[in-house]
Amino acid sequence: MKAEFSLFFIIEVIGTIAFASSGAMVAIKKQLDLLGVVVLGVTTAVGGGLLRDIIIGNVPPAMFQDPLYVLLAFFTVMILFIIVRHNQRILAGRSIETYEKVMNIFDAVGLGAFTVVGIDTAILSGYGEYHFLIIFLGVITGVGGGILRDIMAGQTPYVLRKHIYACASIAGAILYAGLLEHINGNAAMLIGACSVVLIRVLATRFCWNLPTATQKN
Amino acid sequence: MKAEFSLFFIIEVIGTIAFASSGAMVAIKKQLDLLGVVVLGVTTAVGGGLLRDIIIGNVPPAMFQDPLYVLLAFFTVMILFIIVRHNQRILAGRSIETYEKVMNIFDAVGLGAFTVVGIDTAILSGYGEYHFLIIFLGVITGVGGGILRDIMAGQTPYVLRKHIYACASIAGAILYAGLLEHINGNAAMLIGACSVVLIRVLATRFCWNLPTATQKN
Amino acid sequence: MKAEFSLFFIIEVIGTIAFASSGAMVAIKKQLDLLGVVVLGVTTAVGGGLLRDIIIGNVPPAMFQDPLYVLLAFFTVMILFIIVRHNQRILAGRSIETYEKVMNIFDAVGLGAFTVVGIDTAILSGYGEYHFLIIFLGVITGVGGGILRDIMAGQTPYVLRKHIYACASIAGAILYAGLLEHINGNAAMLIGACSVVLIRVLATRFCWNLPTATQKN
16 A cells, blocks of 8 residues: 555545544544544554455455554544543534535545555555456455444444445446556546546435435335 | 356356345345445355355456356346335335245355356366365355455354354355266255255245254254 | 464464354354354454465465364354353353453463464565564454454444453564574564553453543543
8 A cells, every 4th residue: 555656645535534533533433432533543544455455365454564554544543532522512513514525535535546546455465457347446445444433333334325435446446447447547546536536425415325225205 | 247148147147146145135235325235235245256256266257258247246136225215114024034945046046056167177177086175175265255245244154153054054065066077067956955955945835954062052 | 274383372262262152152242153153263263364465466266275164163152142042141141251351361362372373384485574564454353353343243343442452462573573683483473462461451351441542531
């Protein structure tokens, strides 16, 4: 997961912070203890990449080769824990709304970054020919951490329930994989990642949802 | 998972359709959206094989080498989704009973097929000597998709609760692995698969259940 | 997981029995049937090692190379099942308290044994240089079985909720990995394992808990 140019490094950092925060908040709301908060936060941040590496047999997984993102997730979680602990009314106040809006955008950035990084890792591991595989690995890198978070927290995975979340990742992954054969790699990566962010932000703003088979519609 | 002779291909197709349908129905009943229905349906159909390939380090996993079964599961789920969406009373009507009876038999066929395919894959990957491993892999190929479905849907895995489900798979796996050393491979495979189907159908018909440690008995 | 000297073999046996029992008791309390009890019991006992082997690509995983611990877990579970079934009041009586006290100590021994075995396996597989990885693998070998048990049983993983459980494993893992570079391997292993047991026993005795971010404190 070594960043190849600095812009990309920055958006991966933003994504890691956002994912770690989302895991930590789920744990805090469930009143898990410090360790639970750390585990859920770090799992959300690096779990998607871990699943990807397990599926393609990357040994040892990237999170262990360069623990930078694990450390970043860890410190994010610790800071969040300390802030909430020393100012518990923060969870009910108006600042939480602002926080969630900012985090939603950060989370979209993370989803975009992780999706294209997942595809990139798969291609670098020599699976560029398997189009379905690389798209799947991009999506699992993007949404896998959140799935693990929700399974461990005992709630139906968010990705199965709401707001065009995995769909944004799938669309960006297909776009990136498709563009790769026609244009410069970095440009394709940026377009893929940005399209994920755009779809997510629009979906949240306008409450887009996929249809369900019964009732609600 | 390439089928070696056409009969076997047909029963794998039947199994895939049944497993995908069972995942999709769980998602529909939980009112998940279209993506949730697709993810649970496809996971149920190919998740067992994915777990098997992860355990024995088959890279990339069979579902990516030949996406036929993923596509088949996808289209099965889409058709089911469209049918339910356009005729919602179908979930309450009498036709659902017939549907569930047919699907139970299809599901038994799938369990049988996937169990022996799992063993076959393990042997072809060179683990024929590890008897416990190949039986385990046969069973995990058969029941793993359903376990992933239930974990993602937040319910206690069906396989842990009812009706001689995993037991049928275990019995068939042991039978196939045992017969392999004495008779022709294809014959052993058919006998193994059929015994799974037979045990499942009889267990459902006569409500066989394993004992529990407390109360109910 | 072959034991290298007999003391170590004994504590691994104790750990396997304790872990298998804890899984079986969860299943019995959830009124799962015999198969559910066996699956949860065996998963708790060997699941941590399986996760470790999947992450570092040990193929086939240790539990299949030497099924001794699987068999031991299986017989432990069967005996427990038979005892509870033939004397159901045992679950309410005073003997259950003694049983739980003994099992808590056994469980601490298991946690200590599995943690250092996990690190050892990682080092033998050639990952001694990756300090974070070997500590992680030690902890996952120690707590992974319990996490799988709780996910399958549909409850928030125990390790995320209570009593300095994973923390004991983490502390012992760091201690073992740190000492390894300075003192004899067997001595380091013993000290690492004993420190896990000590922390766990003290934590249970004095109800140590990690802080939570909200309310309780």
